[in-house]
Amino acid sequence: MRWRQGRRSANVEDRRGRVARRATVGGGAVMLALLAALLLGQDPGKVLETIGVSTQQVPQQTAPQTQQQDELTEFVKVVLADTEDVWHRIFTASGARYQEPTLVLYSDMTETACGYGQAAAGPFYCPADQQVYLDLSFLRELKRMGASGDFAFAYVIAHEIGHHIQTLQGIAHQVRRAQSQMRRTDANALQVRMELQADCYAGIWAHHAHRQRQILERGDVDEGLQAAAAVGDDQIQRSAGRRVHPESFTHGSSEQRVSWFRRGLETGSVQTCDTFQ
Numbered sequence: 001m002r003w004r005q006g007r008r009s010a011n012v013e014d015r016r017g018r019v020a021r022r023a024t025v026g027g028g029a030v031m032l033a034l035l036a037a038l039l040l041g042q043d044p045g046k047v048l049e050t051i052g053v054s055t056q057q058v059p060q061q062t063a064p065q066t067q068q069q070d071e072l073t074e075f076v077k078v079v080l081a082d083t084e085d086v087w088h089r090i091f092t093a094s095g096a097r098y099q100e101p102t103l104v105l106y107s108d109m110t111e112t113a114c115g116y117g118q119a120a121a122g123p124f125y126c127p128a129d130q131q132v133y134l135d136l137s138f139l140r141e142l143k144r145m146g147a148s149g150d151f152a153f154a155y156v157i158a159h160e161i162g163h164h165i166q167t168l169q170g171i172a173h174q175v176r177r178a179q180s181q182m183r184r185t186d187a188n189a190l191q192v193r194m195e196l197q198a199d200c201y202a203g204i205w206a207h208h209a210h211r212q213r214q215i216l217e218r219g220d221v222d223e224g225l226q227a228a229a230a231v232g233d234d235q236i237q238r239s240a241g242r243r244v245h246p247e248s249f250t251h252g253s254s255e256q257r258v259s260w261f262r263r264g265l266e267t268g269s270v271q272t273c274d275t276f277q
């Protein structure tokens with residue numbers, strides 16, 4: 001991916017190395033809160049929007065920042081700036097105003113308006129404070145799942161920004177409200193549509209960022225598609241040695257994720273991303 005020439009966003013807040021107040025709840029609390037909210041319809045505005053992958057262990061990040069981390073931070077700033085440029089243009093074209101989200105870099109654990117965010121939950125978006133939370137160690141997890149490369153990482157960031165778009169559009173709120181009155185399997189099915197739309201929106205980012213400044217290099221599209229496939233619920237269940245249960249999906253199968261990401265990438269049009277039809 002061609003990124004070094006890109007603009008750096010000013011909306012990255014660096015909390016790495018800062019210690020969050022100790023949570024009174026144990027590991028996995030965030031994911032449990034997420035599940036509880038989904039199943040019981042609790043506190044709809046405070047549900048974390050993840051990419052669908054959780055890391056296997058909470059990394060210890062007390063070491064000083066490495067040069068590689070500095071470079072990754074630059075990369076994140078460029079991808080975020082590209083999403084700002086793309087979504088500003090799209091919102092303006094439809095007579096709306098795009099509100100830029102903040103992206104928080106953290107290590108291990110941090111406070112959010114949605115409760116404590118833990119690196120173990122993977123990257124996530126909190127609708128209540130409209131911020132994306134990212135622990136750079138997630139990149140390792142992505143590689144472990146067979147999705148390596150800078151464009152794969154960019155896809156993950158663009159997916160979380162996709163959840164921000166859904167929040168601005170009011171879609172996220174409508175979905176949470178509907179889910180609070182549904183049985184679990186139906187709520188899961190609706191969640192899958194949300195996630196697939198965020199994948200499609202990530203594709204829209206790639207489409208327009210490439211048109212504006214030719215970010216895509218040979219192999220990048222495959223990298224993005226591979227990343228979308230790697231974080232499919234069926235793939236995750238399989239690689240965890242479990243049987244595939246589509247009714248428990250909350251992010252969609254690999255095939256669905258690839259197909260919606262590709263659709264956004266090819267058309268660049270918000271209208272084609274209506275996964276709720």
Ligand SMILES: [Zn+2]
Pocket residue numbers: 049050051052159160163195198
């Ligand atoms: Zn998501």
